[in-house]
Amino acid sequence: MVTLEDVAKHAGVSLATASRVLNGSTRQVGASLRARVELAATQLGYRTNVAAQTLARGAANVVGLVVHDLVDPYFAALADGAMRVAESRGLMVMVGTTHRDTEREIAYVSTLSAQRVRAVLLAGSRTADLRATRRLREELDRYREGGGRVACVGQDLLGADTVAPGNREGAAALAAALAGLGHRRFAVLAGPAGLITARDRTAGFAEALAGLGLPAPYVVHGSFDRDGGYAAVGEAVKAGATCVFAVNDVMAVGALAALRDRGVRVPEDVSVAGFDDIATLRDLVPALSTVRLPLADMGARALEMALDQVEEARVEKIPGEVVLRESTRRLA
């Protein structure tokens, strides 16, 4: 491997000059020397050793991104937004997927911190496991003490810059809209009891119904994915709901599949709504009523917040927009 020293020798200049020419510096270098260095670099095929550079500079041109699951379009969209920002700033992105294992999340933060990444972006809901959250927070604090920056998408539980989707409010607005269609008996496919996003959406939905004087929804817990929706919806319809709210779109898809398998028609027999408005799922039949979140923008915004961090942590609330489509119908 050809090093900067090789280039400097070949160009007949000092190491310092070569460094200034090739790797940016505030200092000027005379035109002739500059040209000599550049020529030498291309002739020899010089490639910066980023590790050495990072060591000398004390910070890497890398940001870390921790998501639960890249295959989940929710996280894919967030990651995409964040990666665009990273790209525009000349940063590489290191991605870790936790598959919803909080231990792994902590481990990733620790690894990323060891990598001296410029910023860490944590995407995805916290859980109600306070011990794990505390340990994660300690890990983040350590990282921040070393000059690291942190932002997250989700709940403001880590004392970091946060892009907080309006889960409660969005679910509440959705409840109001569905009630406006004439529904009175609701069920919620609420996902895991411990997942805060799931909880907030469930709670917001229930509160809005209560505020309208409607009966409390029938709540069914399950996993936060497609199969969770598939498994839970049976109980929901058995309970007599005319409208089922799945706390995310992917679960709603599972619910639709299950209903289809049982010969229950949507929306004729039962209405179904989701949350997130995942782009990949917009061509579903029947088209899913949902709450739209600008996921890519949220990922982008979170990374921006981390990189342009100010003194105190900011929380940016992202409102969801209710979108009614064919999967929910007006009751006679």
Add this chain to the structure above:
Amino acid sequence: MVTLEDVAKHAGVSLATASRVLNGSTRQVGASLRARVELAATQLGYRTNVAAQTLARGAANVVGLVVHDLVDPYFAALADGAMRVAESRGLMVMVGTTHRDTEREIAYVSTLSAQRVRAVLLAGSRTADLRATRRLREELDRYREGGGRVACVGQDLLGADTVAPGNREGAAALAAALAGLGHRRFAVLAGPAGLITARDRTAGFAEALAGLGLPAPYVVHGSFDRDGGYAAVGEAVKAGATCVFAVNDVMAVGALAALRDRGVRVPEDVSVAGFDDIATLRDLVPALSTVRLPLADMGARALEMALDQVEEARVEKIPGEVVLRESTRRLA
């Protein structure tokens, strides 16, 4: 930031000993010293500086992954598979998304090479742009000269270990299956003319039809995504096809949407098939006939090949499996 030297001092041992205890080495360290070092490390909150480690060791515990678009479930699945392998080997993953820009792809390889990553995994179809392919290859060669390892998912065009999906064969098998249903007039939503994956699938399909003595399919080009399928399918049905083959599932989804918008029923009026068998899209109605590829396994396998690289480049062909579902019907 606390350094290894701090730890060594605090524990009253040499730097060498501290290093051997904390960062793995073939050398043994006595139990008592070992304990002292470990205690000191946790007390001080020591965290390895990976950049320094990489510099000293000459290689990073990182692999690079270059994909076209993370939001596309095809790449998300590949990435997921690769990331599981990386995780199991204690490697971090740096991801770059090219958004189908070959220049960016080359730039990423260059950056990753500067990062001294252990391996680079290139996912996604090559294009017919030979100049770009040559430059990419040069860049890869430079990286390999420095000890880097390369693997790709797609076509064997880079002289690297390759996981090659059986595009031609899969499309041919699909054609045969669809012909077996009685179809004779086919159209292909063939994607961009320059994309080799798209070409191969189209060619395989057409060849199989020819082999069966059936008329050549009507080929419509367009973009390789959902909107490409949406836009192209109109022309396909106008041409009188009873069965439309979209060269990937995402395009097929677009095609289904367009047909629905025009009141064309699938599969009653026209049959539609895709390719890839994207998991997220399995709950579509009508369920999509397609060719299944084990995407996550392919991503995983490619990274394994890169990491366990042998002398000469290997090519591993992955057969696709035809899956007929409701979107294609038997003609009377």
Add this chain to the structure above:
DNA sequence: GCAGACTTGGAAATCGCTTTCCTGGAGGTC
């Protein structure tokens, strides 16, 4: 009891780059 083989611990060189500090010369002012 002793030569030889293994171990364990430490000193110091190295990895490849950045950046501070110094030096000499060019340009400007009075």
Add this chain to the structure above:
DNA sequence: GACCTCCAGGAAAGCGATTTCCAAGTCTGC
């Protein structure tokens, strides 16, 4: 022309690990 300020260029001190080489002990086997 003397004095001062700037500025381009180089020498060298880090950055924080790893690892080679040595020295000193500890076991073996006879």
